[in-house]
Amino acid sequence: MINNEKPRLAIDMDEVLTDTLRKFLTLYNRDYGIAMDIHQAPGKELHENLPEGVNGQWKIYANEKGFFRDIPPMPDAIETVKALSAHYNVYIVSAAMEFRNSLEDKFDWLGEHFPFIPWTNILFTGDKIISADILIDDRVRNLVHFNGRKLLFTSPHNLLVNEYERVNNWKEVAGLLL
Amino acid sequence: MINNEKPRLAIDMDEVLTDTLRKFLTLYNRDYGIAMDIHQAPGKELHENLPEGVNGQWKIYANEKGFFRDIPPMPDAIETVKALSAHYNVYIVSAAMEFRNSLEDKFDWLGEHFPFIPWTNILFTGDKIISADILIDDRVRNLVHFNGRKLLFTSPHNLLVNEYERVNNWKEVAGLLL
Structure with a gap:
């Protein structure tokens, strides 16, 4: 009750x-060498600050079993x-x-x-x-x-x-x- | 939005x-021979209508992977x-x-x-x-x-x-x- x-x-x-942002960056860093301290423009989503070609990867990461566990x-x-x-x-x-x-x-x-x-x-x-x-x-x-x-x-x-x-x-x- | x-x-x-009640009864019937049309007293939970010794089994069923899938x-x-x-x-x-x-x-x-x-x-x-x-x-x-x-x-x-x-x-x- x-x-x-x-x-x-x-x-x-x-x-x-x-x-969660740090987790995404950790994977982007591991897979694409994106700097952990990449400039994050105020008001933008993380993927809007990333190079074309890798900026859609976050959805694949988020769908992976284990992503949200650690x-x-x-x-x-x-x-x-x-x-x-x-x-x-x-x-x-x-x-x-x-x-x-x-x-x-x-x-x-x-x-x-x-x-x-x-x-x-x-x-x-x-x-x-x-x-x-x-x-x-x-x-x-x-x-x-x-x-x-x-x-x-x-x-x-x-x-x-x-x-x-x-x-x-x-x-x-x-x-x-x- | x-x-x-x-x-x-x-x-x-x-x-x-x-x-869900039918699913529980299907398993109770399979494992303990409980009749699918067991009398369900008005106002009682299913487990309150079952014999002692098996009436706690429903929690084990509900925790099993797959129970809620079919x-x-x-x-x-x-x-x-x-x-x-x-x-x-x-x-x-x-x-x-x-x-x-x-x-x-x-x-x-x-x-x-x-x-x-x-x-x-x-x-x-x-x-x-x-x-x-x-x-x-x-x-x-x-x-x-x-x-x-x-x-x-x-x-x-x-x-x-x-x-x-x-x-x-x-x-x-x-x-x-x-």
Whole structure:
């Protein structure tokens, strides 16, 4: 049964809990010698900063079994979410349906890094048609239809967005919500 | 981007789109000789109608890879959901997180039987903290916190529930919503 005593805090995975961009760059570096510190133009997706011919490869990477299993967590994410769990009913909400092979990897990744989040509090979605008090997400498309407080988690692709309350890292989330 | 022109209709999977009870009975029949037409007392879960010693087996079945892959769709479900898709933004919302091994099976099952539902409209959840206009579900625990119109899809375990608008089958859903 849903715990109604604490406000619901929904948190995205890719680029918020997990450093997915770094994982893509690691593979681009390994396979095509792309520099790990390639210039990421503000407001652009990673693939828009890559040379033609390799810039479509990210979809193949993301479809591979195992891609989402060993991504490093974002700095301070684990400790902060654990602390937030005392004050909020924390839900992890990831748009995992785009990549069928990500489902088990994301589930297992959460079990390894966030074992204190029960299965009842995990949602793998397409559209994030969720009902919560706060949503932390790096994608405007997920925030735009959300009815609660919207926190845009900084990622290079959203640096030109000004319409949302912004958090740059998990220390800032802690400062704001704890 | 979410289609906002049509009302959102959220539909559960087990015991609503899929005849999961029949799948459990098929395995209980195969392994323990339980009759397929065992008396199912109104208001009881299947396992509450089974002899001690085998009544916990259902959790082992549900955790097996493949269990959710070949369940028969409910009669008239496919045609009705297809017709509903012309008038509603249909979302499939299944509490799949309880069984890690069900994730890929449920995704593939939907691809086979409901290929007209795009990945954007599939949600695998724990708690169904969703925002929609209508929810069709057989579980009171999923309906109780829902803010829209609640349709209880009949299953033996919910026969004693009187608090909700009830639909007994997909023909009744069609009659009500089309």
